[in-house]
Amino acid sequence: MTLHLIDWIIIGVYVVGCLSAGLWMRRFIRGVEDFTVAGREVHVNLGIASLAATELGLVTVMYTAQLGYEKGFAGATIGVIMAVAFLVVGYTGFVIEPLRNAGVMTIPELFEKRFSKRVRWLAGVFVALGGLLNMGIFLRLGGDFLVHATGMPGSWLESVMTILLALVLLYTVFGGMLSVLVTDYLQFLIVGIGIVVTSVLVLLNIGWGNLIHTLSSNFDAHVAAGLPAAHPFNPAHPSNFGWGYLAWQFIFQLAVVTTWQTTITRVLAMKDSHSAKQMYRRVSFYFVGRFLLPGLWGAAAFVYFTQHGGLPLGLDSSTAMPRYLGTVLPVGMLGLIVAAMIAAEMSTVSGYMLTWATVIYNDIITPCLKRPLSNKGQLFLTRSILFGIAAFLLFYGLWYKMPGNAWDYLAVTGNIYLASVFALLVAGLYWPRANATGAYAALILGAVGPLTFLIVNAVVTKEHQIAPEVAGASSFALSFLGMIIGSLVSAAPAPATAPNPA
Amino acid sequence: MKDPYIIFWAILLFSSIAWYGFLVFYIGLKAGREILTLINDLRQPPPDHAP
Numbered sequence: 001m002t003l004h005l006i007d008w009i010i011i012g013v014y015v016v017g018c019l020s021a022g023l024w025m026r027r028f029i030r031g032v033e034d035f036t037v038a039g040r041e042v043h044v045n046l047g048i049a050s051l052a053a054t055e056l057g058l059v060t061v062m063y064t065a066q067l068g069y070e071k072g073f074a075g076a077t078i079g080v081i082m083a084v085a086f087l088v089v090g091y092t093g094f095v096i097e098p099l100r101n102a103g104v105m106t107i108p109e110l111f112e113k114r115f116s117k118r119v120r121w122l123a124g125v126f127v128a129l130g131g132l133l134n135m136g137i138f139l140r141l142g143g144d145f146l147v148h149a150t151g152m153p154g155s156w157l158e159s160v161m162t163i164l165l166a167l168v169l170l171y172t173v174f175g176g177m178l179s180v181l182v183t184d185y186l187q188f189l190i191v192g193i194g195i196v197v198t199s200v201l202v203l204l205n206i207g208w209g210n211l212i213h214t215l216s217s218n219f220d221a222h223v224a225a226g227l228p229a230a231h232p233f234n235p236a237h238p239s240n241f242g243w244g245y246l247a248w249q250f251i252f253q254l255a256v257v258t259t260w261q262t263t264i265t266r267v268l269a270m271k272d273s274h275s276a277k278q279m280y281r282r283v284s285f286y287f288v289g290r291f292l293l294p295g296l297w298g299a300a301a302f303v304y305f306t307q308h309g310g311l312p313l314g315l316d317s318s319t320a321m322p323r324y325l326g327t328v329l330p331v332g333m334l335g336l337i338v339a340a341m342i343a344a345e346m347s348t349v350s351g352y353m354l355t356w357a358t359v360i361y362n363d364i365i366t367p368c369l370k371r372p373l374s375n376k377g378q379l380f381l382t383r384s385i386l387f388g389i390a391a392f393l394l395f396y397g398l399w400y401k402m403p404g405n406a407w408d409y410l411a412v413t414g415n416i417y418l419a420s421v422f423a424l425l426v427a428g429l430y431w432p433r434a435n436a437t438g439a440y441a442a443l444i445l446g447a448v449g450p451l452t453f454l455i456v457n458a459v460v461t462k463e464h465q466i467a468p469e470v471a472g473a474s475s476f477a478l479s480f481l482g483m484i485i486g487s488l489v490s491a492a493p494a495p496a497t498a499p500n501p502a
Numbered sequence: 503m504k505d506p507y508i509i510f511w512a513i514l515l516f517s518s519i520a521w522y523g524f525l526v527f528y529i530g531l532k533a534g535r536e537i538l539t540l541i542n543d544l545r546q547p548p549p550d551h552a553p
Contacts, residue, residue, distance in 0.1 A: 028544040045532035046540065052525075073511040080514070178544070185533055192526035199519050212508055233507035286525065289518030296515060 002151040002326045007335025014339040015167065018186050018346065022171025022179040029176060029379070042269045046181060047279040050351075051266045052286050053184035056191060057348025058142040058341045061294040063406035065321035068298025072215050072232025074240045075298070078249055078407070079291025083284045085253040090280030093273065095258035098429050100273040107264060107421060108363035114428040115436040115493075117367055122443055123421060124363025127261055130416030130450075131356045132392060138352070139165065139397040141318070141406060142345040148315070148322035149338055162394060164345065169390045172350045173383045177269065180350045187347035194340025197333065198325065199293045205328045206300040214303040232299070248469040251476055252411065255422035260414065262355045297321050304328070318406060349393075357385040408468040412450045419475040420446025423483045431487075438487030446479030 003011075042050070067075030089096055104110045108127060112120035142164075143157040152160070171179045203211075215232040222229030223239075231237035235246060257263060257280070270276040298317075301324035305311045315323055329337060361382045366373075373381060423442040427434035453471035 028541065042540065043536040045529050046536040048525075049529050049533040052529075073515075074507075076511070076514070178540075181540070182537060185537060188533070189526060189530050192522050192530075196519055196523045196526070208512075233505065233511060285518075285521055288514055289522050292511075292515055292518050293522070 002149070002334060003338070004331045004335075006332050007338065010332070010335035011339045011342065014186075014190060014343060018183050018343065019167055019171055021186060022175055022183045022350075024175075025171075025178040025182050026174035028178055042181065042266070042275075043271060044275050044278050044282070046185065047266050047270050047275065048283045048286075049188040050181050050184040051263065051279065051283055053188040053191060053344070053347040054180075054262055054266070054351035055287075055348075056290050056344055057138065058145055058345035059138045059348065059406070059410075060290060061297075061341060061344060062141040062145055062318060062321070063410065064291045064294040065298030065301070066318045067291070067407055068295030069302045069317040069320055070298075071230040071235075071240050072219075072299050072302075073292070073295065074231060074233055074235040074237075076288070076292040076295040077235035077241060077246065078253070079288045079295075081246070081249050082253045082256065082287040082291075085250075085257045086280050086284035086287060088254070089257050090277050090282075090284060093277050095425050095429060096264070096267050096276055096280065097273045099264065099425070100267050100270065100276050105268060106359050106362050107259065107261060107425065108359065111424060111428065111439065112367070114434075115424070115439045119424075119436050119439045119443075120363055121367050122440065123417075123424065124359055124367075126417040126420060126443055126447060128356055128359050128364060130413055130418070130447075131261060131352070131359070132389065133396075133416065133454075134410055134413040135349075135352050135356070135393065136396040136413075137406065137409060138345070138349060139393055142341075144319050145322045145341055146338065148319045149326040149334070149341070151326055161397075164342065165349065165390055165393060168346050168350045168353070169386060172354055173386050176382070177265075177354060180347075180354055183350065184347045187343035190336075190343045191340045191347075194337045194343075195289070195293050198329070198337050198340075199296055201329060201333060202297055202300045202325075206303055211300060211303055214306060215299060218302075218306060244473075245469040248473045248476075252415070252418070252472060255418045255476070256414070259418055259422045259425060261359060262351055265351075265355050265358070294321070297325065300324065353386055353389050353393075357382055357389055360385050360389075412453050412468050412471055415450040415472050415475050416447050419449070419472075420444075420479040420482075422476070423479040427480075427483045427487070433487050433492055434483060435487045435490055435493040437490035438483040438485070441482030441486030442479040443482075445482040446475050448478060449475030 064075070064079070067078070088094065099107070099110060102110050102113065104113075106124075106127075108120045108123040111123050139161045140157075143161040146152065146160060147154050147157050171183060175182075219229050219232055228239070230240045235241045236243050241249075266279065267276040270279060298321045301320040304324050304327075305315075305320060311320055312323070325337060326334065361378070365381065365385075420443045423446060424434075424439050427438065427442075449471045453466050453468065457465045
């Protein structure tokens with residue numbers, strides 16, 4: 001084990017403090033609206049802290065570092081695109097403004113008002129399916145970090161992650177969104193400090209000049225030898241992402257910031273649409289660092305192992321970064337970064353579990369009930385779903401083997417609903433002719449691309465696998481096509497359901 | 503270091519480190535106050551239960 005007593009004390013103090021704060025908030029739960037959207041009492045800065053903490057998980061650090069290891073600084077281009085998308089939506093209010101003004105708890109709830117109850121239900125199924133599959137690898141990747149950074153035996157991974165999940169479940173089940181907000185705040189602080197300090201130490205350890213020179217010379221050497229290597233600085237270079245992938249990412253990230261339910265949950269919890277737009281503008285640049293700083297650690301790990309005899313046996317582009325940090329960080333600092341990464345894992349898992357539980361409760365189960373549940377019944381049901389999601393995470397996370405890198409898996413599983421729900425939202429809010437038939441067509445066609453990717457790539461050899469940008473872009477094209485053709489070939493919606501341009 | 507891509511990434515990298523450092527303190531203070539306000543608001547009964 002690379003951890004010392006002082007590291008364990010830092011980690012222990014953080015975990016106990018976070019759990020206590022989360023459990024303390026349960027006393028303020030008055031009903032299901034407090035539990036799921038914090039009574040819509042959230043102000044801008046708390047919204048920023050919560051959004052930033054939820055969307056910067058340990059899984060994020062792992063896949064962005066993997067991108068940094070494989071693609072150098074150019075791997076962080078996705079973060080730049082995401083920041084631009086947040087800024088554009090923050091200034092224009094595109095989708096989020098009418099969505100917040102509609103006063104709904106989830107996106108599918110809006111679809112009942114605009115299309116029909118069945119569209120809401122089907123959208124809820126797709127949202128929950130895409131979200132849960134997406135979340136399925138969080139525990140495994142998080143566990144990989146802890147194993148390689150702390151040097152604990154690999155056989156402990158399942159037990160450690162199960163205990164961590166149980167702690168998160170405990171405060172999320174009791175305190176819901178209120179606990180998530182307060183623990184997100186603590187996690188935002190410790191993750192921020194951990195990321196800044198670690199980035200400075202990594203730069204000091206590897207040296208800026210050495211980093212740039214080694215990345216450049218390694219690429220040149222591989223090209224000269226005819227070996228595959230990604231250009232470490234130019235994302236549009238054919239050896240890196242290339243223009244096709246970047247074009248898909250522009251559409252994908254616009255869909256993420258307007259449609260991804262965990263992000264939208266913060267929009268819906270804000271006190272008004274003005275605050276929601278403000279939150280988006282202010283948080284935008286955070287997403288550059290979300291990719292770039294862990295990307296720096298990944299690139300530094302690549303340089304370190306290149307200069308120290310190559311990657312040790314048993315490591316790959318995903319696990320190289322935690323091993324590198326475990327090797328170079330001093331006593332105390334390793335405890336801080338491990339506590340920060342545990343914080344990142346906890347905030348993301350709690351936020352995501354609550355979001356998908358809300359969708360399952362609000363959009364899949366509630367529309368099927370003949371009589372509305374009592375306040376206690378609603379809370380009991382939402383809490384039971386949280387337990388179900390935790391059980392799914394444990395089992396799915398243990399047996400599923402990713403076909404490619406983590407980022408592509410996350411992007412494609414998210415796309416199961418992103419493409420179709422984005423088409424439904426845009427058409428539902430801005431196209432009066434959109435109707436339920438178009439919505440069904442968009443939902444089904446939008447899921448075809450990503451599901452085909454997941455199934456085909458799990459069974460065929462690497463040469464025959466579908467490229468993620470092809471699966472992703474085709475699902476956007478198919479869902480918009482389905483919405484347009486489906487709406488035009490069927491009757492126009494009644495005037496009451498069409499969006500009000502005012 | 504004359505490569506424009508390297509200059510671009512260097513600016514973004516050092517700006518990100520500075521921005522994260524600033525946010526931790528700025529948002530940390532402001533959001534801390536907002537949590538206190540939120541808790542005070544939640545201590546009140548919901549509008550439909552008000553006397």
